[in-house]
Amino acid sequence: MTTALFEKHKAKLAQATDALAARSYWSPFSEMPSPKVYGETAADEGKRAFESYLGKRFDLGQPGQVGTHAGEQSPYGVALDVHYPVCEPQALVDAALKAMPTWEQLGAQGRTGILMEALERLNQRSFEIAHAVMTTTGQGWMMAFQAGGPHAQDRGLEALACAWREQSAIPGEVIWEKPQGKNPPLRMQKHFEIVGRGVGLVIGCGTFPTWNTYPGVFAALATGNPVIVKPHGNAILPAAITVKVIREVMQENGIDPNIITLAVTTENSATQALAMHPAVKSVDFTGSNQFGNWLLDNCKQAQVYAELAGVNNVVIESTDAYRAMLKNLAFSLSLYSGQMCTTTQVIIVPADGIATDEGHKSFDEVAADLGAAIAAFVADNKVACAVLGAIQSDDTLRRVEEAHTYAEVVLPTQALAHPEFPAARVRTPVLLKCDASDEKAYMQERFGPISFVVRAADAQAAVALSERIVREHGALTTGIYSMKPEVVEAMVEATWRGKVSLSINLTGNIFVNQSAAFSDFHGTGGNPSANASYADSAFVANRFRVAQRRFHV
Amino acid sequence: MTTALFEKHKAKLAQATDALAARSYWSPFSEMPSPKVYGETAADEGKRAFESYLGKRFDLGQPGQVGTHAGEQSPYGVALDVHYPVCEPQALVDAALKAMPTWEQLGAQGRTGILMEALERLNQRSFEIAHAVMTTTGQGWMMAFQAGGPHAQDRGLEALACAWREQSAIPGEVIWEKPQGKNPPLRMQKHFEIVGRGVGLVIGCGTFPTWNTYPGVFAALATGNPVIVKPHGNAILPAAITVKVIREVMQENGIDPNIITLAVTTENSATQALAMHPAVKSVDFTGSNQFGNWLLDNCKQAQVYAELAGVNNVVIESTDAYRAMLKNLAFSLSLYSGQMCTTTQVIIVPADGIATDEGHKSFDEVAADLGAAIAAFVADNKVACAVLGAIQSDDTLRRVEEAHTYAEVVLPTQALAHPEFPAARVRTPVLLKCDASDEKAYMQERFGPISFVVRAADAQAAVALSERIVREHGALTTGIYSMKPEVVEAMVEATWRGKVSLSINLTGNIFVNQSAAFSDFHGTGGNPSANASYADSAFVANRFRVAQRRFHV
Structure with a gap:
């Protein structure tokens, strides 16, 4: 039998073992x-x-x-x-x-x-x-x-x-x-x-x-x-x-x-x-x-x-698709109210802003525009509730509610009424901003829909900060947005040292927090976020x- | 380049990876x-x-x-x-x-x-x-x-x-x-x-x-x-x-x-x-x-x-090649003066002796005959020195010299004069015997040319003792001598539970302490003697x- x-x-x-060897799409x-x-x-x-x-x-x-x-x-x-x-x-x-x-x-x-x-x-x-x-x-x-x-x-x-x-x-x-x-x-x-x-x-x-x-x-x-x-x-x-x-x-x-x-x-x-x-x-x-x-x-x-735990992070140095980038990030941060172990918590942006297809954007503009993108996404209550889901634990709920004390608020959280489950505890993502030196705010896992736009001195400092976060606190995912090959390359090498997955310039329907079996390794086992x-x-x-x-x- | x-x-x-898959002879x-x-x-x-x-x-x-x-x-x-x-x-x-x-x-x-x-x-x-x-x-x-x-x-x-x-x-x-x-x-x-x-x-x-x-x-x-x-x-x-x-x-x-x-x-x-x-x-x-x-x-x-460390052991229940078995064991115990991590330390024999091609042998006869086989092997000084080598450490030398206090001596150790190196510290194996209950004697690694013939109640108790030694103290090698398929099978299953290699009825030019690359796994990683x-x-x-x-x- x-x-x-x-x-x-x-x-x-046999298909499964072939897929492991190929690591192209198979489900x-x-x-x-x-x-x-x-x-x-x-x-x-x-x-x-x-x-x-x-x-x-x-x-x-x-x-x-x-x-x-x-x-x-x-x-x-x-x-x-x-x-x-x-x-x-x-x-x-x-x-x-x-x-x-x-x-x-x-x-x-x-x-x-x-x-x-x-x-x-x-x-x-x-x-x-x-x-x-x-x-x-x-x-x-x-x-x-x-x-x-x-x-x-x-x-x-x-x-x-x-x-x-x-x-x-x-x-x-x-x-x-x-x-x-x-x-x-x-x-x-x-x-x-x-x-x-x-x-x-x-x-x-x-x-x-x-x-x-x-x-x-x-x-x-x-x-x-x-x-x-x-x-x-x-x-x-x-x-x-x-x-x-x-x-x-x-x-x-x-x-x-x-x-x-x-x-x-x-x-x-x-x-x-x-x-x-x-x-x-x-x-x-x-x-x-x-x-x-x-x-x-x-x-x-x-x-x-x-x-x-880990502190997943994304570096934004420049982009040729500003709106698409913001939309991609907003969805990532909203998906299951940031309660995925792969959700970005820290978004590192150089202090003097970034170059985009819509011209130069200051650090504060990037933060504000990301906040606006999230707000726009959650404005459709039905779609928002379907994507956000509900807050799983009391601890996460407490963090969401106290998040405004962690750093300067870009976008406050908001309670939504779920169309189907009146008692559901639905909360939209809170977006904060702070300086890289304000480590006590962002340099630990704040599990849930809580993210920080963090001001780094420049692109090099942003990549270095990402690497340090990965090596010291762990991460399952990182991302980079940059049109400069040398910046992407620096980030790639940082992720080799930090032993973490990297998504580059995601602007479409793939999100940094998604990981596909038979292709993406989930966790590397080589930084503090996971040993396997x-x-x-x-x-x-x-x-x-x-x-x-x-x-x- | x-x-x-x-x-x-x-x-x-390519030959090497093929050999890993085949695990037949390749060197x-x-x-x-x-x-x-x-x-x-x-x-x-x-x-x-x-x-x-x-x-x-x-x-x-x-x-x-x-x-x-x-x-x-x-x-x-x-x-x-x-x-x-x-x-x-x-x-x-x-x-x-x-x-x-x-x-x-x-x-x-x-x-x-x-x-x-x-x-x-x-x-x-x-x-x-x-x-x-x-x-x-x-x-x-x-x-x-x-x-x-x-x-x-x-x-x-x-x-x-x-x-x-x-x-x-x-x-x-x-x-x-x-x-x-x-x-x-x-x-x-x-x-x-x-x-x-x-x-x-x-x-x-x-x-x-x-x-x-x-x-x-x-x-x-x-x-x-x-x-x-x-x-x-x-x-x-x-x-x-x-x-x-x-x-x-x-x-x-x-x-x-x-x-x-x-x-x-x-x-x-x-x-x-x-x-x-x-x-x-x-x-x-x-x-x-x-x-x-x-x-x-x-x-x-x-x-x-x-x-x-480990306590490698062999169970002797019966044999159809008594002399060849003794010779095989004597060589195993002599090779590099028992200073291999794979050398047998404990030889478990039922109290009422064993059936052999030379008739029934009592527990004491088996012990004495094994002692005689070792003595015969080391009698040729040149061959003995080539096989024994010299005692590597002061600790091992001390153990050899005090071994007669561990249990009853079957064959005492003997210092040999090396034909080529006058200062070499050459010692022949010491063979001891004791009852299974005398655990303080044999139930720890006695690294060097020190072995015990241990008296178990019967074959079943012998196999059970082997398993307990492996599980509690670890072993890289075990052996069984038996003409009874059910005894061999019981030992095989014991080694699955103990996660240890087993050599069955070795009477020729393969010895329990030898382990060939690309075929034999050295250690299983599953008992206290090794985690890899x-x-x-x-x-x-x-x-x-x-x-x-x-x-x-």
């Missing part, structure tokens, strides 16, 4: 929530499936259940009240270890086939998952569908394909024959067994509960490990549905479903204890520096793959080991 | 110290080159030199008195960082070509390096030539080929084109730049100063990093020659030779400061648990690849990162 699944998905897997899961792709009834069924969870017990059939937990607060004000099973962490670990040997011995091919099937099944549930993502995170519908569904599935398949590439490079068994001159050769048979490291703990975040979770889940499972998913306390439902779907696919294929379980913990200390459990050998984490650094400092028994990347060899290669045996033949 | 070197070595590189550098391979004059020239260093200053032309250091003590009693440059660590780091950008921008192809050339040049110096290895480590001549020369070069090429495979999987530039339905596609050009992590520190050991150093050196250099080699204080010369040769090849190709330097430190604290230097991003280490764990605990700014393996994807993949840039076209 597992061989059959591998055969079923072999062609797509196996359609990002259009269209009836033509997903079926005429998919949208309705997905919505109903989502609604069927509300106010009920969410059953997973996991061991060691000691109670239930509810408490997700929707940024849209939707009542969720889903009651999730709370299980003894030790029972989940025990069950994971019990499930592990069969899963390991299935081999890379068997595991990959089942996981390809699971991804396909998740894809079929994209509407249901999208509603869960939207309602828990505050994302707008289209983002929730795309990032929460197909794009997350793309990233899952990317990690799976990468793991397959690394595992399939190791032969299962070989004859080793060493010539001995005139004597008969030495001959041995050798077997190379791929074994997992142990339990993989995947800790989700509150903003992208599937997109930032699937790479770790699929990389760890693919390489022979059981996985325990610990979702963010306010974004449990998307993780719970994901775990449920994968458990079903496991069970259908004769695999102990406890190879993946959901750990709902009500205390931070319970998550910490789980992360330090001797059987836990990898931890995938997306979230705050505080908890991420705690993991890195304390979980010595495990490989920790961490995506932490979605998805490269390093993300998968240390999740398995090879135990060999040899004997004479 | 660098393209020319890549072209020159391209065919061999690019000949292990026979034969004039037919190395040239009629190579042996004499190598000896003279080695002798030319003795009593002299060893010049490397490195920056920041503040003095010289001599002090290597040869286990053969040969006067070395080579004076090495002592350089300010900060000067070496500064020079490394200065050399790094050009090296990075050369690209994987340029770097690989130069490093292939360097390996070929090292191969031509195999006799010289063999004398340096033999004299500093106490290895016998043949081992010093093979393990110190061609086998080390094989491992260097293996790491280089592995790094090439991972780097060449990433395209340099691509066009990304996303369809937009009826509208024109979104088109972007993307560049993927491979960048190094930073300075790679490679800390050598006293017993295998090239074999255990070349993988880290070549993996780190190949992936765009400068390297600082910190040799063991008593095995500087092999590292110094290696660094000198690589520096020469760099210089010939217009590369700043400070891309690799030798750090001779006289204080442990200086090594610690270097290992914790913020610019040092990887540390390769072979040596004691004490220092290795210090590195793992303290060098948070770096990836640490550590090979530490020579050489797999995980050994190379996290030594570089990819910084991408993208723009509309």
